[in-house]
Amino acid sequence: MHESMGSPPRPALPGVDIRDMRYGDVPGVVCTPSQPRGTVLYFHGGGYRMGSMALSTAFAARLAIATGARVVAADYRLAPEHPFPAAPHDAAQVYERLLAGSGVPPVVLGDSAGGGLGAALAVACARSGVPVPSGLVLLSAWLDLRCTAGSYRSRAATDQLFSHEAARQAADQYLQGHPADDPLASPLLGDLSGFPPTLLCASTDEILLDDSVAFASALARAGVPTSASYVPGVPHAWPSVFLDLPASARALDVITRFARPLLAKEPS
Template identity: 65%
Template sequence: MSAAPAAWRLPEQRRSTVPTPDDLAALRAAAGAAAPPEIPGVEVTGVRYGDVPCVVCAPPRPRGVLTYFHGGGYRLGSAALFAPFAARLAAATNSRVVAVDYRLAPEHPFPAALHDAMTVHERVLAEGGPPPAAVGDSAGGGLAAALVAACPRARVAVPRALVLASAWLDLRCTAGSYGSRAASDRLFSHAAARQAAGQYLQGHDPADPLASPLLADLAGFPPTLLLASTDEVLLDDTLTMASALARARVRTALDIQRGVPHAWPSVHPDRPESAAALETIARFLAQEGT
């Protein structure tokens, strides 16, 4: 469908105007790197799609491809750090999972991450076969949904399915659950969301649907599964998105779990609730032929 690079059809990339704060650098250093995942039967390798590094987790005979976008407020995390979850996702869904190491803010403000997501998506499409499904959690969920919203603009096929876990979908940060769930969400907060949004957007309009896909035209979205916790500040992002997708006549599945942390499937992959979430994701994708 497309004849020109995605970079020509997406918002122009910009130079950062915000220095890296010392506290953010300290958080990145403290996060370190996860040990290489050891999931029986899943091979983990580093691959570049264009100029975007990725971690690929593949079972012996995968039946499809998933692109995975990690969380971290667009400013923390890496594909390697979330490889343990990506490997579990590959095993649960019997899919080749491409975990995207997209560029982070504030060094690389909006829309750098979206350009990276589109580059990987187009390279995977070029491999042949059905379009990949897109999976993301927290900010990665917002990026996965933004990728779907950008595909018609870029004139490329949308992901065949979408999975959003604890997704950050509205960078205006005005949802009521920022207040009502402030005491129960120990991982994310209204203050952190506003700070992260500022470092990512750097003056760009937060109401841009490619930054806040909750505001996108959802009519062309693929079947979507949304997961969230009753206790997280992003609960309303998930509930509002699910309602909007349903109104747009998109096949929508919603799974709200009580008392689990924000982004629990990837942040706490060893928890029983995370294994249950993977089963839910696997069933949904199997129904969608992925």
Template identity: 55%
Template sequence: MSLDGWNLPPVREGRAASDELDARRRGTAAYRQDPEPGVTVRQELVGGVPCTFLEVPDPALTLLYFHGGGYRMGDAAGWLGFGSRIALAARARVVLVEYRLAPEDPFPAALHDVAGVYDAIVAAGEDGDLAPFVGGDSAGGGLAAALTVAARGAPVPLPSGMVLLSPWLDLTVTKPTYDSNASTDQLISKKSLREAAEIYLQLHDPGDPLASPLFADLSGLPPVLLLASCHEALLGDATAFAGRAATAGVPVQAHLVPDVPHAWPAIDPTMPESQEAIGTIARFLTTRALEA
């Protein structure tokens, strides 16, 4: 996979996953959701990276979506239901990217993978002059933001927009909401985030903007839709990024929702708030596609 002009750090050797992490990865299979009727699912290598395409008839746009899991867990199969609901609501081609995971492949392997897919999708030009959108939840949201920052200096157009759901944007793990929302976030904690950051970074600087895009120069980036729970540990990451982006002149839509869990639309599709979030995402994508 050639990424000439992207100016990414070189890929590094990692280490083997622990038995505990292997078991946790296998355990996530129990939470997988089937794709919605009316969505065609196919697998394809894009830029040498395995991807799952969720297709609807005559798609109006493409969304590259990166799953969560702290850069160490997760796969495309776990996001088939969520991705297919976005595809139907936004008349979108949703591409779930199977980026490499740590500790076997630490930073910046995942960034190389998503950049390679983005580069290849842009070159294919299936949506004419409309650049793909990028999005993700949790670590995948951080990866989408990092990709956008990296694309600014690469020989490709910037994404048409970013969809960031409960994004993890600061791998220094220092935001006050890691503590203040500890009792209301049942899914992630400061301890688990610190462990995930160590596994992913493996001594790389956590302040690197390509690892923690909160610290990047955000000027000139495309519009961003940001959704976060008022009661999750990563609330501080989301609000800090929204504030810095707005100050830099980036159009920002921030939706902070009370009494929902981390990454709720991907986790529980039955919640009314999840259905509302799908509508919000679809409106953002379709409106931006018309404006671009």
């Protein structure tokens, strides 16, 4: 195993053990249900400049219980102190250690910027010949940092959590002059032909709607098995941010039905 020894376990939520781990230089939180089957690697959102594994633990624990998988929430470095490509490097480091430890690619899940990071990881794997994730789940994913999609304008009045101005500021702080059309920053622009089965979930009221719609279309054109769920009347990244909404419970069911067939039982 390439993982470091974990810290003493935190008080576990019913049905899941929660503890801190390190994967090389990258800290993370691991949520493990009883008799786990497979691994989900989770990247939180926050525009590449906010968020943390601590804030993501409640969702990661619920995801572990629902899917029956061990969920690793990675605490990748954030801008502006750590601009691109720090986040993709951290994502790759955790992914490579999980893959080396079990020999089985994890399912990768991310919300908002974390969804973009998960998709960028899949682009990097396909480019380099590393096994791609077993599956990819993208929740309200930010997939094009050029920030030119029509939904930035058409959904400006209905998205209460994210705005075009905030997206442009976050992209500037993250890229710091690096071209936004690099597929490792904007995976919508990458070669998606080697992608794994992918599930996209987005609100029809959010400014990133067009990112998900365009990505689903690009995956389908590339011959990738693709599922999409577009839900009206819910906020950006609702499944991971607003845990107690009925719509979040329904989204977790959709995620579980997609992910469970892809989660291979890892060697003990």
